[in-house]
Amino acid sequence: MPRSATARRTAARSRGRLPSTWQRWSPTTAGTLAATVPRRRSAAQAATSPISPALHADQISIPLLIVHGAKDERVPVAQARGFVARLKKAGKVEGRDFTYLEQSENTHNLLREEDRRGLLNAMKSFLGRHNPV
Template sequence: MPVHGGDWLREQAPDLKDISPVNFAGAFGIPVLLMHGEKDRVVPIVQSKVMAQKLKSAGKDVTYIVQPLGDHHFTRQEDRVEFLKAMEAFLAKHNPA
């Protein structure tokens, strides 16, 4: 029987600190676009805040956007549009065609 959620992940990697990107911010070699909704009920926003802070502290190029009414699934049209515009600008800057 498959294990779901955090239990599955813990089964795959019993010590999450060994694989969590937050512990390897200095190793990032590419720019990062990080967007998180404050109404996200799947992933706590503190995780993205800490990741963005660690990347900035490591001198990495990170664009961090918080959506005050956003949820995990970009349910609101306004949040989807904001995400797509941010991604378009991010790609134009870092991977111009």
């Protein structure tokens, strides 16, 4: 006989993990769960790790424009900051080898007009320096 949802949750908690679909409840609940439940790497994450730009920062030879919203709940801003740190550790210079724009009020979807405008201005400036026509 199938176990109830409550029984499955209790069993998952006792094993120290919860189904990933539960992280979709709300940002607050997901953040709480993510902080307390150890995350497992998915097959897709394991497959893409060897080709991650962050792991090969020393091999990047083209200028990069990196833009991230500090309030992005889908992709943590720590990932962008970590990538920037790896670029600097590899000897890359901000302003020459890469440009990093972190928008303090931006989310994953560029919901605010001023964030979209800021991104477009950053792109125009970046392309003007690195791809003049």
